[in-house]
Each structure stands twice: as structure tokens, then as C-alpha cells.
Amino acid sequence: MITIKDIAKEANVSEGTVDRVLHNRGGVSKKTEATIKAILKKHNFSVNPVASALALKNKFHIAALVPDFNDADLFWKSPYLGILKATEDVKNFGTQVSTFKFNQYEKASYLAMFKKLLKTKPSAVLLVPTFLNETKEVVQFLEQLEIPYFFLNIDLEGFNNTAFIGQDSYTAGYIAGKLMHSNQPNLCNFLIIQSRSSITKNNAIFKRIEGFNDYFIKKNVPYKIETLKIENLNNQQETKKAINTYLKKHSDIKGIFVPSSRIYMLVDGMEQQFLENIKLIGFDNTPQNIKCLQNNSVSFLISQKPFDQGYESIRIITDYLIKNKIPDHKIFLPIEILLKENANFMDRHELKIENN
Amino acid sequence: MITIKDIAKEANVSEGTVDRVLHNRGGVSKKTEATIKAILKKHNFSVNPVASALALKNKFHIAALVPDFNDADLFWKSPYLGILKATEDVKNFGTQVSTFKFNQYEKASYLAMFKKLLKTKPSAVLLVPTFLNETKEVVQFLEQLEIPYFFLNIDLEGFNNTAFIGQDSYTAGYIAGKLMHSNQPNLCNFLIIQSRSSITKNNAIFKRIEGFNDYFIKKNVPYKIETLKIENLNNQQETKKAINTYLKKHSDIKGIFVPSSRIYMLVDGMEQQFLENIKLIGFDNTPQNIKCLQNNSVSFLISQKPFDQGYESIRIITDYLIKNKIPDHKIFLPIEILLKENANFMDRHELKIENN
């Protein structure tokens, strides 16, 4: 293992000088800089990140702005746990992370938490840009202060975010279509469930639907795909009534696609006869959804690997700060296909965290 | 962030004493030990692994004994890359890893490489116990020297291995059955391909087949499942002839299950008419197999996450050595379902390694 000291010796300079060229700190004559760089390259040198981390203790500070979660809506719990785990992992690498949670239904809360966040003078910011206009506002502050920012899970266009970490929603929807088709190869109709609240704010859901539809278009299979809009999928009464009356009228529906994480609400409301005869495909490995897999009411879940999204985000930002490693602009996590048998194996790391 | 120094101050002892109780090094009076332990617990203290690693520089040495790979059989490449990546990651954590590759078809090679390995005086050993009797022999040495050992990918019973890291082959096979069924819901026959070489040596393949069959038994679906034994799946001529003649005789076959990583050999040999009408399910995300997904000849691949197996193994052993963290006895990695659309997203980390 080669060290800075070794490099310094070989170049007949002091460690300090090597350090200066390593960090582009300036104050080194062109000649010696060239010599040192040559030696660096020759040995393919890179600093010992462990020693570096120790020396850098508490130099960087990452702030994360993510939606809050509760028992009714657990989706954001996993990314949060991922962030938490990463926080722990990078803590000893001289980087601290503070997480701010906002109410995903209130723009004011988003802005308020951001203001709080800004006061901590972060070196970089990770955020879930839930609201377009408010994000524009927020980003102005960040750009003025030259704080790099990263988008998590929601991929807004037209911003100078260093990177986006999330899922390829279109492909995920496309896969859903494929699975649905292979599950019901005989001609029948499918139903897509939308909810009002998601329509206004979540373009990932749009892209999933687009992907789902495109599968059938591309394959040129003449399935009819209908859409049922339920005002608020979180409302049990409403959902129950809406889905059952619809299905009674349309007995040709053999598959239902729920492009949000609320498929369990649908399952809760659906009458037994429908559950038995209709294939369901949904998104996200929340505990409630997993339960639906386990009792056979849902065939497939497609997971965005939410835990990994949180975890990777922090790791990527840390690498960016400490090692100046520029990430890909778009970082897609794997699309996981979950069914009853492999659902319980998922997110071993996640479990570990929660049990602490 | 609380440090040993803080603990020492609070206990009115020196850092050395705290260090002694932290590492059970002995030589501390019961009274002070109790005091210190109380304070430790009170603050929920754990050592800074970064500083620890720096100080421990090169104290531990892990040796891995894994099968070699070549272009014809790439399966073991991924675990190797995983080990390599982990090697890099833990290098700066005071742990070095050396990997020894043996010819998986020659017992002598297994033993020979083990002897070489043993000379490096490893603190722990990771091995793929390909041969039962030879492993018994090998393990004797290890136990005598009190070197802990871990099994990777092959789960031999009756050993005192600290842990097994691999896949739940039975469930993976079960999933294969389920996917096959949902892909061909109308009554038809399925074919399982076995090869002589695998029969003798790989019980994972047995378990997969068992799982596959059990799915249909449990679901009580009256599919007929036949088996075709091909002497050597690596032999192109033989495979081609065997599969095509078989399929010509049995036109009722609508699905083929290949419980090994050689599905691409089958695809290579199969005539176009069969490829178009028969659903194929295989194992392992080798490049050749992925290609089969991409050109639509294979419907699903089930992946053992071989890269992660290698990576996690080393990480687990490192944690065991450095932090005395006792792992679960059996560590199953997630069973991944790959289809054309999500195959390319897999193993981002793996790509990174290989491009270096």
C-alpha cells in the first residue's frame, strides 16, 4: 500500500506539497506539480479514504429534505431508513447528515422545512422535489449559495441538480404490463386505478401508466384497458364502493393495475369473488402491500427499492463531496419484481436498521 | 460524537484502561471494569470504525477459495468480481483479502490451492465447498488452527462453518414453477433439462428442481413434467441434437426449465420454431443468458445475485473479524426475477468494477 509519504519521497518534496497537488490547493510550481502528478499516475495512487475521513472529521454536512410518513402512508419510510443507514455509515467518514421531513400534502411545510434546513449551512442537499414551483424557489437559494443539490425519487426536468436518484418509472410500468399479459394471456380487459391526489402531483405514476399501455401497443395485443378514477384511495369507504360497483358492471375485467403504492387499499375493499378471479399488480414493497402478496390477493409488486434509493443517495453525495466523484446525471435503481415467495427476502439491510 | 477519551474522562481512568475493557484484554479490576462498562452502555458507545481501521492496519487477512471461470463458464466470474470489489472496499479497513481459484472439476486442484492458501496464515477463510470429502479434509486443518471458515454458494451440512452465504435454491425453483405456470396457464407439459455433470456435483440444482416440482404439486395443477438428460450441456452438437429430436417427438411441451446457468446453450441449439412457441426459464445473469433475454428467446432468468454473494461474504467476514459481529448462520440473498426490461439495470456495481 503506497502512501503520500512514499510519493513525497520519490519526488523529493515534502508530504505537504504532494497534498497540495492532490487537492489542487495551488501554491506549487508547475514543474514540481508535473513531477508529482507523473509519479501519482505511475503508481495509480489514490488517497486512503479511511485516513482521509479521519482527518476530515466533520467537515461536510449533508441535509436531506424528504416527505414524512405515517402508518397510513408508509412509502417514505423506506427511503428514510435508507438515509438513516447511510447516515450511520458515513458518520465516521467525516460527514454528518441531517434529515428534515415535511408534509407531502402541504407546500408551506415544504418551504418551512427548507428554511430550517438552510440554516444548518449544508455542503450539499438531497431533496424530494414534490412541488414544482416551490422547488424552483428553493433551488434559487441553493444556487446562489453554490450548494449542490440532488433529486431523490421525483425527477423534475429543467433544473441544475447534480443528479437524480430513482427509478425508471416508464420501464417499471412496461414490465407491469408484460407481467399482466403473461398472467392473463387470453383476451380480456384490464383496469387501471388512478386517484385524484396522485394525478395532480406525481408524474412517476403517469409514466408508469404510459409504460403499461405502451406494452400492449408495442406488442399489438388488442386488450382493452380502462381507467377508474377514485377520488381518494386512502378513503376506505369510497374506494370500496367505487371498485365493487365498477367490477359488477364490468365483468370482463381480469386484471387490475394500480400504479401507486396503494394497492392494499383496493384489496381491502374488494369483494372476495373479485379478488379470486382478478390478477392484481401494484407498486412498492410496503408492509401492507407485502401482506397482500402473502395472502395471494396480489400477484406481483414492482419495487422501486426505496430503501436503496435513500441509501445510495447519501453515498453518492458523500462520494461527490469527499472524493469529488461526479455521479451519472440519472441514477436508476434496479426494478425489482416481487411475488409471494421472494418478498420476505428483500431488504435485509432495512430490517437490520429497524431492529436497532 | 463521543470518543474513548470522553469515556475515560468520565470514568476517571486513562484511555488505555477503557481500551482494555472494550477489547476484553483483561488486566482490569472488576470494579473499574464495571464502572466503565456502565458508562459505555449509558452512552451507547461504539468505537469509531474508521479510526479503528486506521490503527489496525493490516492486522487481518482473509483468504478465499473459489472456482475458476472461463469464457465457457462465466458463472463464477460474478462472485469473483464481488469479492474483488469487497477486497477493495475493506483494503483500507486494515483487512487484506487474497483469492485462490481452483478448477471446479478437479479435486486435486481444490486441495492444492487450499494448501497454498493455508500458507498465507489467514485469519478467516471463505470457501466454495465443491467437493464433500475434500472439504472434510480441508476443514480439519482449519479447525485445528482455529481459523473460522465460511461457506459460499454451496451449503454443505454437518460442518462447523460460521455461516453460509448463498441462495435458497428450493424457493428459487418454486418461483420458477410459479412463473412458468402463470406464463402458460393452459394445460400443457413442461420439460426440465438436466446434465450429467451437474447431477453428480451440484445439489443446488436438485433443490431447484424439487422446488419447481413442488409448486405444481402444491397447487394441484395436473401438468406433466418430463425430464431430458443431456450428457454434457456444454457440448453444442450433443445438446442441439438432443433437444430438437426430443421436441419433435413431444409437441405438447410448452415450457422448458433449465435449473442450471446453461440455458444459453440450449437456446443456441434449439430450432427457431421451438424457440417461438416454448417458454424458457433459466438461472443466472451471465452475459450469454442476458442476451437470451434480450432477443426474447428466454422469458425469465432467476438470479442468485452472484456478485452480491461474493461481496457480502467478504463484508460479513470483515465484520466478524473486526467487530466480532456474529452473523446469522444462513444468509440468503434475495431471489431476483429478471426479464428483458430489467436485466440491464442489474449489478450497477458490478459494471463499475469491470470497467476499471
Next chain:
DNA sequence: AGCACTTTCGTGTGCGCACACACAAAAATA
């Protein structure tokens, strides 16, 4: 040549921990 700067570079300290060594007090032995 003398002076005031600027550029270029070396030295020293600390990050938190592991461990060897030194040394005191207590206990055991003569």
C-alpha cells in the same frame, strides 16, 4: 545591494484508536 513582497515549500499537529511499554501498588513469597 537593499527592501518589500510573492511564490513555493517544509514542519508540526491532530483526527480516534490499538497496542507496546513503563511503572506503581498490591499481593505473594521467602
Next chain:
DNA sequence: TATTTTTGTGTGTGCGCACACGAAAGTGCT
């Protein structure tokens, strides 16, 4: 009581790096 052994504890050094401070060398000017 004197001496040896054991037990308990403090001190110092180094792991590889980051960075502040200040010294040396170089520059331009009068």
C-alpha cells in the same frame, strides 16, 4: 521485613491524511 511476583493503570507512538503556520526562495523595485 525484604524481595519477588502479580495485578492494575498510565503514557507514548503510529496508522495516513488534511491543513495551518511559518520558513525559504524567488521576484521586482528603488
